[in-house]
Amino acid sequence: MANTYTQIHIQVIFAVQNRQSLIKPQWKDELYKYITGIVQSYNHKVLQINGMPDHIHILFGMRPTQSISDLMKKLKQDSSKWINNKGFVNGKFSWQEGYGAFSYSRSHVPKVIKYIANQEEHHKSKTFGEEYLEILKESGIDYDERYILKSIT
Template sequence: MAGTFSQIYIQVVFAVKGRQSLIHTSWEEELYKYINGIITNKEQKLLAINGMPDHVHFLIGMRPSCCLSDLVREIKKSSTAFVNEKKFCKHKFQWQQGYGAFSYSHSALDKVISYIQNQKKHHSKRTFQDEYKAFLTSYQIEYKDEYLFEWIED
């Protein structure tokens, strides 16, 4: 019987609106579990998730039938509602528009998973803005600064 076989690994990165540092360590794990539930319910596989107070990274194994933009839209919409309903923030929580999506081979997974798991250590040396631009440059993605996330001056 013929079948469809695939290996699609995507790292997704997106930021809190205005790049505000709203994701607090006291509830970030609950947020990540909630995002994992969305990914699982959409029949995708979460391989790693972590972030900083102003952004999140996750690596998924995708089925070819999945539309990445629909998945990210659902994650952002549902997780925004979750954070606001739980009243984790004093102010309204919202993700910025847009996201980065970067593909990887199976042989790179351990390195990418380690990178995501070590976000806090990694960002002690590099800002999110520098990290994100490095991704775009590494993947040879042309961009204009005015179309990137809204950057708050550090």
């Protein structure tokens, strides 16, 4: 749309189903490239992607041509299908339902990029659950504990 100018920076965080540690070092970079391609195919710009074996963080510049929920639905569906087609895991791979989405001003982007890039170091002292709840609280987001971070039952 002509004369539409935006600056929208979003960090999304989502977990492997039951927070299982299924993302292996041997193929995580290939997965990140695939996910980046999905995001870029909708004209958004990935600024940083990284994660741990049980979850992923993506910071991207978002175009206002698509909702976050539509992007996340497509991203999770397509990447799950890709992982399953590649045979990277025994059984069926899927992402846990839901995600966290957090907006940042341009001045915060370098700090968020560094935070995401340093996930391995960060998680030496903090679990994913602790990290996620901290981000929710810092962002002032109300949440229902019944639906947060379902563990293996």
